[in-house]
Amino acid sequence: MPASVAHTSAPTSHHYTTLGLDSRKVAIWAFIGSECMLFVSLISTYLIYKGRSIVGPFPHETWTDPATGHVFKPILNIPVTSASTFVLLMSSLFMVLALAAVQNKEKPKHTRGERVLGNSKLWLWMTAIAGATFLGFQAFEFTSFVHEGLSIRTNLFGSSFFTLTGFHGAHVTAGVIWLVTLLAIDYRRGLGSKDSLLVDIAALYWHFVDVIWIVIFTLVYLIK
Amino acid sequence: MMDSHASMTNLPDSAEGQAHTPRAEEEHAHPDWSIYWKVALILTLITVGEVWAFYLPSFAASRGFVPTLLFLSGLKFTIVVMFYMHLKYDHRLFRVLFTGPLLVASITLIGLLFLFGHLHIKIM
Numbered sequence: 583m584p585a586s587v588a589h590t591s592a593p594t595s596h597h598y599t600t601l602g603l604d605s606r607k608v609a610i611w612a613f614i615g616s617e618c619m620l621f622v623s624l625i626s627t628y629l630i631y632k633g634r635s636i637v638g639p640f641p642h643e644t645w646t647d648p649a650t651g652h653v654f655k656p657i658l659n660i661p662v663t664s665a666s667t668f669v670l671l672m673s674s675l676f677m678v679l680a681l682a683a684v685q686n687k688e689k690p691k692h693t694r695g696e697r698v699l700g701n702s703k704l705w706l707w708m709t710a711i712a713g714a715t716f717l718g719f720q721a722f723e724f725t726s727f728v729h730e731g732l733s734i735r736t737n738l739f740g741s742s743f744f745t746l747t748g749f750h751g752a753h754v755t756a757g758v759i760w761l762v763t764l765l766a767i768d769y770r771r772g773l774g775s776k777d778s779l780l781v782d783i784a785a786l787y788w789h790f791v792d793v794i795w796i797v798i799f800t801l802v803y804l805i806k
Numbered sequence: 807m808m809d810s811h812a813s814m815t816n817l818p819d820s821a822e823g824q825a826h827t828p829r830a831e832e833e834h835a836h837p838d839w840s841i842y843w844k845v846a847l848i849l850t851l852i853t854v855g856e857v858w859a860f861y862l863p864s865f866a867a868s869r870g871f872v873p874t875l876l877f878l879s880g881l882k883f884t885i886v887v888m889f890y891m892h893l894k895y896d897h898r899l900f901r902v903l904f905t906g907p908l909l910v911a912s913i914t915l916i917g918l919l920f921l922f923g924h925l926h927i928k929i930m
Contacts, residue, residue, distance in 0.1 A: 601897065601899060603897055603899060607900070608899065608900075608903070611899075611900045611903040611904055612903050614903075614904060615903050615904055615906060615907035615908070616907060618904070618907045618908045618911050619907050619910065619911045622908075622911035622912065622914065622915050623911070623914075625915065626914070626915045626918045626919075629915070629918075629919060629924060630918060630919070630922045630924065632924075660857065660860060660861075664853070664857045667853055668850065668853060671846065671849050671850060671853065672846065674846075674849075674886060674890050675842060675843070675845075675846040675890075677890070678842050678890050679839065679842065681836075682836070682838060682839065682842075685836070699839055785890075785891075786891055789886055789887075789890045789891045790891070792886055792890075793882075793883050793886045793887060793891075796879055796882045796883050796886065797879060797883060799853075799856075799879075800856065800875050800876065800878070800879035801879075804856055804857070804859075804860045804875055805871075805872055805875055805876075806866065
């Protein structure tokens, strides 16, 4: 049997590239790169259609319906979205603390502060709760928009806004599910430093979702 | 080179945590809590600054409003990617995998904005 065949048919328990990098980490970065292109395409669509809606409601301007005379206020609620942005930013802090806790699991902890910082379950819970809170804010926002007369079919703004933020929300939902699975593993057998790559990959995805929101918050909500 | 690769590819699962080459190990030295909370504070302050600028009518109507917000947003983006995603400390291949598609996407975005008349270049 040729050596190459023997090599590939042997049971493999490694994931390393010739650079000494784990293939799973290379894969998540490649995935994040492709996700960048997806979100930039959605952001491009939003920006191209910005200001081209014929009928309201509009994001930052008041609009009066000529048929009914009903006055629509600017639809975006900046204080609520600022709060949800803060929550998502904090979730990124919790996520890096969860990763650090898993990486340093075997190190001895002498003080109460070290024990708190080394509690991976606590930080994973905090991240998942922050993510779920962000989704709650988004559900509130979407519901209030529909009540105020803006749906995905109302105008170009509605179509591009709900598509962009909806895709982002779906990514956050996937991230929360991912975090819950990590928590389940942590409760079942405990996450140790040998599992740090599992948490690192989830953390990279979570931070990516955060940086996308940083861009969306500025381009969609703050720039008039 | 071949030897080091062969030795790495035969590692058992239990050895994954120690499986990095010395170079990769060095590049995985991530910051700790003392850096992370400062980064979170800076991100919060920048966000507060952005929202504050939004509620300043004179500044919001000025020419500097959009470039300022774009700069602050880009700064936050870079800080998260560098410190929380550890791109500052990790292998440069990850930087290429991230910035390459991001660059292509950004150029496409700018091209589309020109194409659809959202950006203009004045020619005499």
